[in-house]
Amino acid sequence: MLVTPKRKDAQQLTELILDTARDLFTAHGVDAVSMHQIAKTAGVGQATLYRRYTQKADLCLELMDDHFNRFKNDVILLLEQLQLAEETIHTRLNALVRRLVQFCNDESALLHAIHATIAPLNCIETEKKSFFQFPPYVFLHGTISTLMREALDSGRTVPFDPAFNAHILITALAPHTLQHLHQEYGYTTDDIVEKLCMALINPLFKS
Amino acid sequence: MLVTPKRKDAQQLTELILDTARDLFTAHGVDAVSMHQIAKTAGVGQATLYRRYTQKADLCLELMDDHFNRFKNDVILLLEQLQLAEETIHTRLNALVRRLVQFCNDESALLHAIHATIAPLNCIETEKKSFFQFPPYVFLHGTISTLMREALDSGRTVPFDPAFNAHILITALAPHTLQHLHQEYGYTTDDIVEKLCMALINPLFKS
DNA sequence: AATAATAGCGGACAATTGTCCGTTTGTCAA
DNA sequence: TTGACAAACGGACAATTGTCCGCTATTATT
The missing domain is CATH 1.10.10.60 (Homeodomain-like)
Known part of the structure; x- marks a missing residue:
């Protein structure tokens, strides 16, 4: 702030x-x-x-501002290009997940600190901003749910709630979650991208 | 001596x-x-x-020990009964999710504190236990992935990784996530159960 | 340029988490 | 019993986060 x-x-x-x-x-x-x-x-x-x-999280957010803006432009550009190339919504969602995981990896140190500082307990009692009000979450949630809604509207998926599923996807990208997957299971970044799609994207689409 | x-x-x-x-x-x-x-x-x-x-989390864990044991027995009993009644693995998974969400709701205050105390940053540098080593996570992950593996082996699902998907499901049950869903979207507990199944369980099964 | 107003600086202070260490006290052998 | 020994107690102490308030220095005004 x-x-x-x-x-x-x-x-x-x-x-x-x-x-x-x-x-x-x-x-x-x-x-x-x-x-x-x-x-x-x-x-x-x-x-x-x-x-x-006010918090170390704010400082971290400011420090990754440049990189985050580049990431935002990247994502927007990427999605435009894929759409122009007439790729399916399914393909575009997978590509988005890949870029997402990449960003979370690149900025894991700062994101780590942000998540650690903005602990759940700060939300209710004190009047500090929760993680879900910070720009990264807002942008990610908006982008993902828009794409998911397009998928839903295409009629090629089973029924689901775009906003809700987007929320869950982002939750799964929390630094300590990714870190645990790396350490405990030895998954590479590619593994995680593949498994995330296999868990949250692919099953939505009727074969 | x-x-x-x-x-x-x-x-x-x-x-x-x-x-x-x-x-x-x-x-x-x-x-x-x-x-x-x-x-x-x-x-x-x-x-x-x-x-x-060593941490408030440990104290909280001790305080919810009784309730957690009751919950564990509940889950084991529930799953046994459903299996005896020859319910499908799909039905059993949905029932498990319901009981899971209920527990997280009942113990939200203590779970809240546990999550807040055991922030991601405590894991690497210091040698404290991460959340993923605490009994609640271990039990939940074991139970869910076992059921999910059964689903996978039944041949009625699309391909997926039981352990990974179980991990994601638990992640989605984190107190601040549930709290956000309640506050921001006004979802009831039933809504959340339904949407969780719609996001993480139902799409796995071929129609 | 002199001066009043005030934005904004800096360090002291309070609250909390976590550690260290001198002292107490229960336990067991004789 | 008694006494030695260590388990375990208690409070002081260090480190960190976050706040308050007196003072300095910049800016706007004349």
């Missing part, structure tokens, strides 16, 4: 903080770096940091 | 701690109660509490 500063020098501090955080994260790993440490290393007060980013 | 025996009075403190925690949880809600508060109210030191339960 970025506060737009009225003082001109405030913007410089924002950049300083972001740079410092990026450096510390790559040096020691996201989880090992504390907010206090970021502030101290950047040479600013605690409040200066917290005024910009 | 000196045998070092366990002290008998330690068990009493354990019960005192559990009773205190239960009371505080019901009085103020699980999330609002701190470990320090539990120790202080029980009149014991911090270490005495932490020596027994």
